[in-house]
Amino acid sequence: MINMTLALQLVVFGLFWWFAQKYVWVPIMAALEERKKGIADSLSAAERAKTDQQDAQKNADKLITKAKDQAAEIVAKAEKRGSAVVDEAKDTAKAEGGRILTAAQAEVDQETNRAREALRGEIASLAAAGASKILAKEIDATTHAKLIDDLVGEIKAG
């Protein structure tokens, strides 16, 4: 029963063992190990991403509150500035109005004075003419010039 087959089977067994080790066991184990590592890596990456996301959320919240505060501040400032501008404009307008009014008043006064002056001169010459007509002979223009001037001055003053 036992013959050379046994020896040949031993050789075949050894060859199969060697082949299984080199071309089956080692590559499969390497791949399984790599997968194990990959899974561990992705799990830790997911964990890291989660904490990163939480941090980012926190940061974003902070930024949003800050931005809201700033916006409120800016709005308040703008409102203040707006009312200031309106007040200023009101003041300027008021001052300008006053100025125009005074200028107009001054002009009116001036015109009035000028008209009065003109009227007075007119009345004086009219009075002088009337008086000279009444006192044509006795009044010599040269001798009585002083008298006439006084009269004119009186009218003017009056």
Next chain:
Amino acid sequence: MASETETQTAGEYIRHHLTNLTYGQHSDGSWGLAHSAEEAAEMGFYAIHVDTMVFSIVTGVAFLWLFSRVARNMVTGVPGKMQNAIEAVIDFIDDTVNGSFSGNNPLIAPLALTVFVWILLMNTMDLVPIDFLPWLASMVGVHYLKVVPTTDPNATFALALGVFGLMLYYSVKNKGVLGFLGELTLHPFEGKTLLAKIIFFMPNLILESVSLISKPLSHSLRLFGNMYAGEVIFILIALLYASTTTELASLDGIMWSLAGGLLQMVWAIFHILIITLQAFIFMVLTVVYMDMAHSTDH
């Protein structure tokens, strides 16, 4: 063989099925295939069981081809169906080795894998209908064929002796020659003094030698015995309808054939358990022996 049943008695049929296709030297000095069981027996030690060699190499190459093909195309991401199946086998072997083997030797797990899958496939040849492959072979002029390599003690002894050789090699390598000899002579009776040690030397050596020699013997004979017995039962069931083929057309013949077919199926289903169990036992014992060879404390 079914076609020759008219000329074969039941005894001849059984003997025919249990004879290997043997290549060796004839009594007249020429080399060639044996044409009868007697011729095969006369060939002596320098003969080869061609069927054992062919079927063991075919199953072994099938195993290595399939596994190495998957190993070459391993995907570290989501694996395919075939890769999943192979990975399940690898995981199973790895778990078994990690559970029973405490040493640190990366060659032991591939050894266990080779032993398990190879024996499993060789045993599975038992499930091929008993007369099918011999019938095909008879078509091309080959008149003896034993398709299950593990029913040939040459194959099981080669495996067991290979494991035994590795066990001796690793024992000496890990414990030294003296450590190994000490294991053989200082147990199981432990002497405290030198005199006691000398007295217990021979009994210890005898007991330990018996237990050492019994390891490869029981290792190989367990596998061989189970598979041989299973094969014989398949042959005996086949006789149920093989002996009635001359009257196949009769009601009796049909009933016997149906009964035989049913019995073959039942035994084959039960045999699936034995096939797997024997491969597993052989693998576990291999790992255990390797563990013994690597552990330095007895």
